Amino acid sequence: MSSIVRTRIAPSPTGFLHLGTARTALYSWAYARHFGGQFVLRIEDTDVARSTQDSVDQILASMQWLGLDYDEGPIYQMQRLERYQAVVQQMLAAGTAYRCYCTPEELEAMKAAQEARGEKRRYDGTWRPQPGKVLPPVPAGVDPVVRFCNPPDGDVSWEDLVKGRITISNREIDDLIIMRPAAGGGPDALGVPTYNFAVVVDDWDMAITHVFRGDEHVNNTPWQINIFNALGAPLPLFGHLPVILGDDGQKLSKRRGAVSVTAYEENGYLPEAMVNYLARLGWSHGDEELFSREQMVQWFDGEHLSKSPAQWDAAKLAWVNAHYLKNTDDATLAPLVAAQFARRGIAAAIDDVLARRCGLFKDRCATTVELADWLTMYFADVTPSTDDLAAHVTDAVKPAVQTLRGKLEAAEWTRPAIAAAIKETLAAHGLKMPQLAHAVRVLVCGRAQTPSLDAVLELFSRQQVLERLQSR
Ligand code: GLU
Numbered sequence: 001m002s003s004i005v006r007t008r009i010a011p012s013p014t015g016f017l018h019l020g021t022a023r024t025a026l027y028s029w030a031y032a033r034h035f036g037g038q039f040v041l042r043i044e045d046t047d048v049a050r051s052t053q054d055s056v057d058q059i060l061a062s063m064q065w066l067g068l069d070y071d072e073g074p075i076y077q078m079q080r081l082e083r084y085q086a087v088v089q090q091m092l093a094a095g096t097a098y099r100c101y102c103t104p105e106e107l108e109a110m111k112a113a114q115e116a117r118g119e120k121r122r123y124d125g126t127w128r129p130q131p132g133k134v135l136p137p138v139p140a141g142v143d144p145v146v147r148f149c150n151p152p153d154g155d156v157s158w159e160d161l162v163k164g165r166i167t168i169s170n171r172e173i174d175d176l177i178i179m180r181p182a183a184g185g186g187p188d189a190l191g192v193p194t195y196n197f198a199v200v201v202d203d204w205d206m207a208i209t210h211v212f213r214g215d216e217h218v219n220n221t222p223w224q225i226n227i228f229n230a231l232g233a234p235l236p237l238f239g240h241l242p243v244i245l246g247d248d249g250q251k252l253s254k255r256r257g258a259v260s261v262t263a264y265e266e267n268g269y270l271p272e273a274m275v276n277y278l279a280r281l282g283w284s285h286g287d288e289e290l291f292s293r294e295q296m297v298q299w300f301d302g303e304h305l306s307k308s309p310a311q312w313d314a315a316k317l318a319w320v321n322a323h324y325l326k327n328t329d330d331a332t333l334a335p336l337v338a339a340q341f342a343r344r345g346i347a348a349a350i351d352d353v354l355a356r357r358c359g360l361f362k363d364r365c366a367t368t369v370e371l372a373d374w375l376t377m378y379f380a381d382v383t384p385s386t387d388d389l390a391a392h393v394t395d396a397v398k399p400a401v402q403t404l405r406g407k408l409e410a411a412e413w414t415r416p417a418i419a420a421a422i423k424e425t426l427a428a429h430g431l432k433m434p435q436l437a438h439a440v441r442v443l444v445c446g447r448a449q450t451p452s453l454d455a456v457l458e459l460f461s462r463q464q465v466l467e468r469l470q471s472r
Pocket residue numbers: 009010011012044199212213214217
């Protein structure tokens with residue numbers, strides 16, 4: 001085996017990049033980076049009916065958004081059909097694979113008979129060559145599949161990087177199909193490999209040393225190990241990551257909320273926060289909760305991977321995101337918030353004022369969606385509630401509001417000058433700051449609670465403030 005660590009992520013483009021796959025990608029990436037190795041992106045698009053270009057685009061965009069850069073790829077399996085074909089030929093010649101001419105009807109009947117006998121469903125070996133065995137005559141008009149000659153006895157055993165020693169008996173597994181004929185293809189059409197076969201040829205050809213993937217693949221690994229062995233290929237190490245459970249303890253799924261990386265981008269999460277949160281979902285480094293991508297790479301050596309399922313915790317993710325939001329430069333937040341506004345049909349210029357608005361409100365937000373919610377007051381009319389108007393814009397305060405408005409008409413439009421105008425107004429009317437500030441906030445911002453009034457007002461245009469304070 002190559003001494004260079006080589007990992008890969010191999011998503012199927014039958015949908016967006018799922019959070020579970022994103023976590024596997026992150027671990028694979030971090031592992032390669034930690035050991036100065038290489039990380040490969042492979043697109044497993046052999047499920048032709050369900051694979052789409054749109055999914056490929058989304059997967060690539062999500063990888064980029066998360067900052068998971070790859071050294072090779074994307075490599076598309078459908079562009080490697082000739083290679084799989086060549087390996088199949090080699091296996092047929094070596095007797096480690098054979099053609100099976102069973103029709104779907106025969107396989108159905110086989111399954112029904114096994115079920116009737118209370119047996120596990122498995123291929124019965126009709127076409128498996130054996131010394132001294134006479135195979136049935138090859139039927140006309142049936143395109144054969146190719147099956148792998150799985151060893152009939154013995155165990156397959158490996159030291160899983162996450163789960164420890166796993167042993168599965170060969171008696172549990174049958175001769176799996178490794179290649180199907182091309183749908184509607186002629187005699188020269190290249191067959192399409194099945195997942196368990198293509199994955200082995202690829203991991204071999206791409207010199208993958210460490211395979212991290214979801215534990216739904218544990219049962220596939222014995223087949224894959226047997227195929228590696230049949231090919232005389234060096235075995236990678238395998239690490240199967242436990243599932244991610246939703247807030248409700250059920251497997252995280254679309255029905256239970258957002259499961260795509262894209263959805264989190266749209267919902268105002270930052271890639272650094274996602275990376276940090278996903279990293280902790282099944283791995284730990286002491287009791288560190290907040291760490292940078294660089295720290296993760298420094299620490300991620302394959303130890304301390306959790307054996308038990310991780311629980312998705314939306315509140316914790318929001319907390320992590322709030323931390324990153326607070327620590328992100330205002331100028332970096334501006335285009336992200338502008339993108340949120342664009343989704344709402346509001347064109348917000350990406351400028352210094354927007355950056356300063358972000359800076360003023362970011363401490364109280366968990367996402368850029370919430371930040372955009374707050375900043376909407378700068379871009380669209382506000383409608384104060386009747387309760388707020390009744391509670392804060394009282395007859396006792398209204399004259400002071402007009403005094404302030406008058407002063408603001410002439411004031412220099414800076415925070416100190418606005419602060420001075422507020423102070424003078426309070427003195428002139430004998431009011432306390434909250435009385436005036438609440439009223440002005442309700443009228444200008446549409447709500448009674450905001451950061452410091454002078455700072456908030458300065459980031460409106462004078463015109464906006466004067467209009468909203470008009471004749472109240
Ligand atoms: N295409 C497979 C999946 O998305 C890859 C599994 C593997 O990493 O081997 O589940």
